[in-house]
Amino acid sequence: MDFLGSELLAIAPVLSVTILSLLVLVVESLVTDSEKISYWVSVFGLLICGAISISTLDLTGNVFNHMVNVGGYGSLFATLFTTAALLTVVLSRDYLRKEHVSFGEFYLLILFSTVGMMLMAAAADLIIIFLGLELMSICLYVLAGFMRKRSISNEAALKYFLLGAFATGFLLFGIALLYGAAGTTNISYIVENYGKLAASPLFWVGLGLLMVGFAFKVGGVPFHMWIPDVYQGSPTTVSGFMATGAKAAAFSAFILVFAHQEFESGEKVHTALAFIAAASMIVGNIVAISQSNVKRMLAYSSIAHAGYMLAGLAAGNQLGRTGILFYLVTYTFMNIGAFGVLSVLEREEEKNLTFDDYAGLGTKRPFLAALMSIFMLSLAGIPPFAGFFGKYYVFVAAINAHLTWLVIVGVLTSVISVYYYLRLVMMMYFQESELQFTQPSSVSSLAVLTIAALAVVEIGVFPSSILSLINNLY
């Protein structure tokens, strides 16, 4: 009993969000007009869960027979996921009301998928990664189709579900083959015995399939096909959550399995990752240029950003891992911010989503336009915003790993990306239009967007605060 208690305490971050989700479930079943109460329970609960996650940062070790890692890496990600969930929940309330789909189940699904994400980041075993991934994905499939009367939302959910289930098949088959090669699904055992296992073709096929599964979830080319349609069709705040939380969760598992010094001698793994990274940067950035829908543009940009982060993974060194974690933290704030501004301005029936609709926003809604400009400049990687340092650390890591060609591709495509990010800024400030943005936006949404923008600026000006936090993990 004692032993169980201490183990349960050790996974307090995951446990707290689980309890919170169950609490919201009870609220949903027992209270009439539950949406309001669910919202407040979720908001305050997530604040507490975030605090619990932060307090477990210093713990180390693993529990439940080497199944779950405690503290450190997992807790950092847990904090990130609770933050992303909190921002999404607050932004969603107005959006859902506007779209006439305000059900409390929305918050419930966000919370459950957060539990899945946290499990993925804390996993010490491939089976736990799979468990977390499924918990996260199933909730996201439902969230993608949350506006069930809108056909584009249904399309997004169906596409995401079918392709996601297919990719999960790859992942699971990869785990099965790795189990066949190594005799265990324990990640650290597999990494330590890399030299012995590398002789077996079974190991390489398994690792390859695992890479396909993860690359699908992070949206790396050529496994990116689902991203534009799903992000465009899903409720805007859910797209933001998928682009940050779900991507960060997939990356956390990706790093757990692939970012190891032991693999460096193999070269194969890192070459494959480098090519996926290069393809993602090129396809994402070039296709984004031709988009007229801002939501779709952000979807392609999220493919490109997955490419930048994969460059850090391809480097396979200490700096690369630090770079990806830093990138993920900054990306969470700037991307949820960008999708948040979209959700505030969006009107029923997918109005106000094209570049042309943003014309003249700078004079009509100066505050929102300023926030959007910060997010766009940060996404483009212009200093002093946080996006610049994210790219910087990832590229330096790649240079240290002698992947200079990859960095050249990365820098060239970032230059391309400046075009479409700044096109939106130019639209807002240098174009006139007769369109009106009359509907006022709520204080809570604006407050959350301001916090995200402040975080982007703060991390950009003082990157060392986050960096030292990340460096303490290793």
Next chain:
Amino acid sequence: MLETYIPIGIMIFFGVTFGVVMSKASEWFGPKNPTETKLSTYESGMEPVRSAHERVSVKYYMVAMLFIIFDIEVVFLYPWAVNFRQLGTFGLVEMVIFIAILMLGYLYLWKKGALRWD
């Protein structure tokens, strides 16, 4: 390494051959005497009404899903019940947590009217 798979290969071969030969043999050698009654759909002796390719109310799927959830719960309960003495308090607490979580889900679908047929 591949030699060890030979018995499995032989078994698959015989399994498939046996199945195909048996079903095809009865089709080829058996007497055929089709009448209208024989060709009609079997509905437990009742007169068949309408086609079988119809839309089915979503309520049936609901019941099927609920059945699977509680079915799997029982699957988990059996090994626990068998090993109850060895697992002791630890097992009891784990199982109570498991059932409690499941019951919360049950409460939700009950209150949301998933069990109501009309």
